[in-house]
Amino acid sequence: AGSGKFFVGGNWKCNGTKDSISKLVSDLNSATLESDVDVVVAPPFVYIDQVKNSLTDRIEIAAQNCWTGKGGAFTGEISVEQLKDLGCKWVVLGHSERRHVIGEDDQFIGKKAAYALSEGVGVIACIGELLEEREAGKTFDVCFQQMKAYADAVPSWDNIVVAYEPVWAIGTGKVASPEQAQEVHIAVRDWLSKNVSAEVASKTRIIYGGSVNGGNCAELAKKEDIDGFLVGGASLKGPEFATIINSVT
Ligand code: PEP
Numbered sequence: 437a438g439s440g441k442f443f444v445g446g447n448w449k450c451n452g453t454k455d456s457i458s459k460l461v462s463d464l465n466s467a468t469l470e471s472d473v474d475v476v477v478a479p480p481f482v483y484i485d486q487v488k489n490s491l492t493d494r495i496e497i498a499a500q501n502c503w504t505g506k507g508g509a510f511t512g513e514i515s516v517e518q519l520k521d522l523g524c525k526w527v528v529l530g531h532s533e534r535r536h537v538i539g540e541d542d543q544f545i546g547k548k549a550a551y552a553l554s555e556g557v558g559v560i561a562c563i564g565e566l567l568e569e570r571e572a573g574k575t576f577d578v579c580f581q582q583m584k585a586y587a588d589a590v591p592s593w594d595n596i597v598v599a600y601e602p603v604w605a606i607g608t609g610k611v612a613s614p615e616q617a618q619e620v621h622i623a624v625r626d627w628l629s630k631n632v633s634a635e636v637a638s639k640t641r642i643i644y645g646g647s648v649n650g651g652n653c654a655e656l657a658k659k660e661d662i663d664g665f666l667v668g669g670a671s672l673k674g675p676e677f678a679t680i681i682n683s684v685t
Contacts, residue, residue, distance in 0.1 A: 437657050440641045442470075442684040443597050443664035445498060445560055446477040446671025447528060447645075457483050461490045463674025469494065470682045473664070476560070477671065478528050481514055488523040498526035498560060501534060504547040516555045527552050528666075530562040530582065532603045542582060546589030549596070558595040560666065561586050562645070563624070567604035575602075579620060580627050593636045597643060598624060599666040605646025607668055614656050617644045621661035650679040657683040 452460070457479065469475060478498040479487045488497055499519045507515030519527065529552070530545040549559045563582040565575045579600065590596065600620050605612050612620075621642045629637035644656055645666030656662055664684075671677045 437685050438661055438663045440663050441472060441474055443474040443641050443643055444681045445666045446677055447666060447668050448479050448672060449668060450480055451672060452483060457486060460674055461487060464495060465492045467674055467678035469678060470684050473681050473684050475681055476526050484522045496525045497523055498528055499524050500528050502527045502548055502552055505551050516552050516557055520555060520557060526558040526560055528560045532564055532601060532606055542585030546585045549586055550589045553590055553595055560597050560599050562599045562601050564601040564603050576623050579624060583624060583627055587632055593632060593640055597641045599643050599645050600624060601645035601666060609647050611647040611652050614659050617656060618659040618661055625661055648680060650676040653680045653683040657685050
């Protein structure tokens with residue numbers, strides 16, 4: 437882990453019922469968590485209120501998406517103002533499922549990031565390459581282009597956590613090796629230094645996501661530029677998520 441406070445997010449994606457979420461919340465409430473770690477969970481929109489009202493304040497709430505601006509006549513969307521009203525402090529943006537399954541592009545994602553930040557909501561800004569892009573030697577190009585889209589849109593990096601999530605590692609059980617992750621994290625930090633500022637590069641937390649679990653987190657957490665994790669599948673199991681949170685070194 438680097439010098440910034442370790443940050444672990446749990447992305448519950450489109451999973452859960454009132455009952456299963458109530459069990460997960462009670463497991464998280466009774467888990468012992470390292471104090472020096474920021475912990476965030478992102479429930480599906482419809483359960484945010486339930487989670488906010490039952491989960492310990494030790495864990496903050498993120499949304500999995502938001503609209504690009506103020507609410508209004510946008511059927512099916514959820515505004516940042518509404519998320520704030522429910523107590524959300526963070527929003528996950530640019531997740532690979534939204535980019536590659538739903539079809540969101542860099543500009544659309546950048547617009548959401550800028551709006552969320554303008555309303556005081558922190559952004560977990562996801563980036564990451566497809567397998568074919570990695571195999572074509574384009575990993576850095578793809579990640580830097582996604583970083584540039586955020587940089588072009590946002591006025592400040594104060595409230596942004598970058599999540600490097602190689603698409604080939606998400607939900608596949610194929611975790612990046614600690615060396616593969618570290619190589620991209622340091623390259624992204626270097627990109628921030630050259631294109632934003634040295635201060636932002638050293639302060640911004642860059643977390644890794646993609647098949648992180650209770651068994652592989654400790655090795656990844658040892659790497660100097662891995663400042664935490666964004667966890668999908670393993671965040672649905674309270675005790676395993678706690679192990680990942682406590683892997684801070
Ligand atoms: C994610 O959805 O951000 C993720 C990393 O998923 P998983 O941990 O299941 O690969």
